Amino acid sequence: MTIDTTKKIESLIITDQEICTLAMDVIESIRQDFNNVYYKFLGGELKVLWSNQNKFNAKASSSGDLKSPPDHSVTLYYATAIRIYRDGEDLYDFVSSRLNKYSDLFEKLNLGEPSCLFKDLEKEHFVKNFFFSGLTYLFGHEIGHLVQEHSYIRRFFCDSDRNLNASGEASEIEEIEEIEASASSKQLTRRQSLIWHVTELAADHEAITWCLFELVRQAQEEESIKFSQDDWHRLKENTLIFSCAASCVHFRFNGVKAVYPDEFPIGTHPHPMLRIEKNVFQIISGLEFFSTALGINSSKAEISKYINKGVISANIFWIEKYFDKNDLDSGLLMLGGVINNENTKKYMGLIVNEWEIIRECVESIKRYKPFNAGNQDLGLMFFDENFKKEFTK
Template identity: 25%
Template sequence: MKMDKEKLKKINEETQLIHKEYVVQIADRVIGRVVDFINQTMYKEIGKTMSFSWADRPYFRAYAHCETPERHHVVISYGLAIELYRDAFVLSKLAHVHFCEPKYAGIFGKLSADREGVLPPGANEHQCKMLMFETTLEWVFFHELAHLAQGHLEIREQRAPTGSVGRVEEMLADGSEPLQGVAALISHVTEIAADVEGFTTYIQYRYLATRGKIPYAVVYMMVCGLTCLFNRFFGQSGDHFDPVPRGSHPNPAARWELLFQTIYGYFLDARVRGRIPDWEYSQEELIAQLTEASTLANMYWRIRYLEERGDLPSFMRVAKVDSPEVRSYLREIVATLDEVTPDIKRLYIFPIRPSLPVFTSAWRERLREA
């Protein structure tokens, strides 16, 4: 059953009333807090400084570069911030007024008094909107920081020189150079590594900035936001998964599959759970609820941008590890990441170990299947 067209039309009309200057002001405060935190803690300890600027562009764009070895810089476009806010606005609205309808009970279960619609317990629609917007924007920044922290510029130039201008472009994958061979493979590996480092560093920032309080709603809405972000990158990629690394970025569906596993694996770690006493979820509950958050975002995306075409959006199925093409691709990714890990550890700018994707023996064995 399709969503009532008048309801969606009304919500879309509301998004046209979003005051862009207001969104930019909020985004500027969010990023300002992050940059201040980095300069006062992480970078101060290693004698470096981080600066930031907005690109006055309507499209999605973010990149990082080194002005000097001691001065790092990140750029994000206004268009990126505005679209993140628009998705947070509409998803939270639909979660409150549409997905709580009886036809979705099989997906979201029985509604409870502490939830507005199917939004996470204890947070209202406005709070969820702001959480989704802020957490996704913050992750984008920390993804860019990860490229700098792990020495990805040096690794790309040393292992596959392309004559680049000395910066890592992100969020504009469709317009990037069509890299081939080793250059494409190294670029894909460093993007996946930056996804993981960006997440773990970001969560540590949240933990310290909020004095150890990471409410469940923060993680739930972050998963919603990142699911939408990678859906946006996926665009019209279609049903075919290319097992050969091409271009500067991996297939966004594959990136999300790997990052999503990292997210719930992180919160299942006993060391993490011990530091966040409010989290009392079992492994089954945690995976079920974060899977629900990703499903909510995929359903939102399907209704809003795909007009509910097809049975299951390509983004949700094209990068599953049961595909021989996906396993072939990941075998190359894992082997190459193993190869460059010593370089990442050597170049890492912080006096701790870098956060890298963890591939278990069982998972590696699964990849060996033809």
């Protein structure tokens, strides 16, 4: 996969058509990489379709036949690509001109002055990287569903003998559709909702792992043998932008509806703040791992402060734009506030226990594993023992 941060946008003024062209170029590059590296050796194919429907949506489709070569496709929407780009423009303008009024909050969180967050980033550079990061994360999430065969997992583990597609009808081609996060008419039992939520979080994890490895590869100068401090600075900067983009994508898919945590999984998708927090923990842990592996002296505390500052800024941007301003004063804004909420402690306990059951099946049917460290597939969601003890008391 390639997150191409070298593409040149000639002007800050860019048309919707130009955005769509950029989107198709970067996604086609990723699709070709996946077909050349993985699918052709399995005798299968990954296809990408683009829709003109005016929806913020993405969809993964699979034949669901584990005995045949993988027949996978991802449907993306031009309207989604355009919206991601415009959200990047709006976030940059918000941070540059209006984030300062939250200085007291940033001071309380020991995150420093908010105004300096993007001070070294030109708008063109930020928006370009935000766009490619958000689009690639979205595509990576759909790939996560496909590579882990989530359509099969949902059918196998749910109390239903019929294959549910996005409309709830039986289908030979199994589909997983992201618009369900905000506009689903699908009625799921509590058991089905739990399986849906677990697989959504698992797809997030696969996508984050994938994108972090690509961000590391992109950060290093081609001529250099050793990862330098300049490379590390570039990696941190691009990961900050990636974290902001992924957060905005989750908010955008949730739609303009409540972000408060639930005690039990409801509907098809977890609420965005929980997904954002879990992603940030994974991103920070990933950067800490790379810092050590690449010989860079950067502490977890330093990395956490840097990434948290960016994501909290993106959260403020979204909540101020679409929600009750009182939400800005709640623990839901803070990283650590959602997962430590009493409702979501119960929720996460259910997720952890169910994933322990599902994980073994996913491992057995996953046909390609892009990221292995020894015998561990880094793309598979993982909860350490301390986390398990905290949320499964």
